[in-house]
Amino acid sequence: MTQAYEPPKVWTWDSESGGRFANINRPIAGATHDKELPVGRHPIQLYSLGTPNGVKVTIMLEELLALGHEGAEYDAWIINIGEGEQFSSGFVGVNPNSKIPAMVDRSGETPLRLFESGAMLIHLAEKFGEFLPTDTAARAETLCWLMWQMGSAPFLGGGFGHFYAYAPEKWEYPINRYAMEVKRQLDVLDRNLAEREYLAGDHYSIADMATWPWYGVLVTGKIYEAQEFLEVESYQNVMRWANQLKERPAVQRGRRVNTSWGDEELQVPERHDASDIS
Ligand SMILES: N[C@@H](CCC(=O)N[C@@H](CS)C(=O)NCC(=O)O)C(=O)O
Numbered sequence: 398m399t400q401a402y403e404p405p406k407v408w409t410w411d412s413e414s415g416g417r418f419a420n421i422n423r424p425i426a427g428a429t430h431d432k433e434l435p436v437g438r439h440p441i442q443l444y445s446l447g448t449p450n451g452v453k454v455t456i457m458l459e460e461l462l463a464l465g466h467e468g469a470e471y472d473a474w475i476i477n478i479g480e481g482e483q484f485s486s487g488f489v490g491v492n493p494n495s496k497i498p499a500m501v502d503r504s505g506e507t508p509l510r511l512f513e514s515g516a517m518l519i520h521l522a523e524k525f526g527e528f529l530p531t532d533t534a535a536r537a538e539t540l541c542w543l544m545w546q547m548g549s550a551p552f553l554g555g556g557f558g559h560f561y562a563y564a565p566e567k568w569e570y571p572i573n574r575y576a577m578e579v580k581r582q583l584d585v586l587d588r589n590l591a592e593r594e595y596l597a598g599d600h601y602s603i604a605d606m607a608t609w610p611w612y613g614v615l616v617t618g619k620i621y622e623a624q625e626f627l628e629v630e631s632y633q634n635v636m637r638w639a640n641q642l643k644e645r646p647a648v649q650r651g652r653r654v655n656t657s658w659g660d661e662e663l664q665v666p667e668r669h670d671a672s673d674i675s
Contacts (some may be wrong), residue, residue, distance in 0.1 A: 420479075426493065428486040441470065457528070468504060473654050496512075513547075543603055560572050
């Protein structure tokens with residue numbers, strides 16, 4: 398950075414921070430407007446967007462459906478975070494943190510609200526008895542990697558992605574700091590995947606589903622356009638794992654749900670039936 402910043406005694410919100418998404422950033426929680434969420438006919442109602450955090454859950458739902466779990470049928474409603482739809486009263490009622498994804502499981506007597514993608518993955522895994530082993534050691538290892546992802550991704554998205562791709566200018570200090578951390582995280586994954594097929598061992602699990610939309614897409618896709626900058630090809634085991642998961646039909650379907658950008662033929666803004674994903 399060229400200019401040093403002298404923080405005032407008390408921070409005040411008197412200017413936009415700039416950069417992409419500046420219009421939705423604010424220092425207060427709660428709803429900005431009254432609007433109920435729509436409810437479809439399926440047991441599971443998902444309010445989301447096809448970003449990495451949203452895609453984790455649609456991959457899981459598509460994997461469950463692929464195994465024949467009809468109870469995993471879902472309506473996926475699009476929440477346009479660029480338009481501030483995460484601040485509607487209905488959305489805040491499900492997720493007081495105003496971030497996608499949010500989910501309501503209406504299969505029981507009382508609708509169950511869920512926020513935080515990791516909590517949704519655990520709920521679905523336990524509900525259907527899939528992708529989270531019951532053996533104590535394997536379960537613990539799976540939850541360790543799931544929690545690793547939940548803790549690490551904000552450094553990739555909110556840190557590296559923000560300063561490398563979205564901030565109004567390129568500043569060396571934050572880009573250096575977050576590039577170093579993201580490369581360290583890729584190395585953590587790479588060393589782990591050198592010894593095993595999937596993140597938590599020889600079983601494909603919710604830890605893989607949570608991690609692929611972030612680090613898998615980072616190394617194989619276009620997220621932040623940083624493949625060369627981060628030398629992603631050097632993380633060979635991550636590349637192998639990422640390409641392997643990318644081939645899964647449920648991953649391919651799940652990543653299309655709640656998208657209204659990219660290749661027009663692949664977009665599925667809302668999903669209410671299997672036939673919506675052709
Ligand atoms: N820890 C949360 C993070 C969710 C999150 O950051 N969602 C972003 C999109 S990927 C969002 O809704 N941003 C809107 C906002 O910040 O207002 C989770 O995993 O569910």
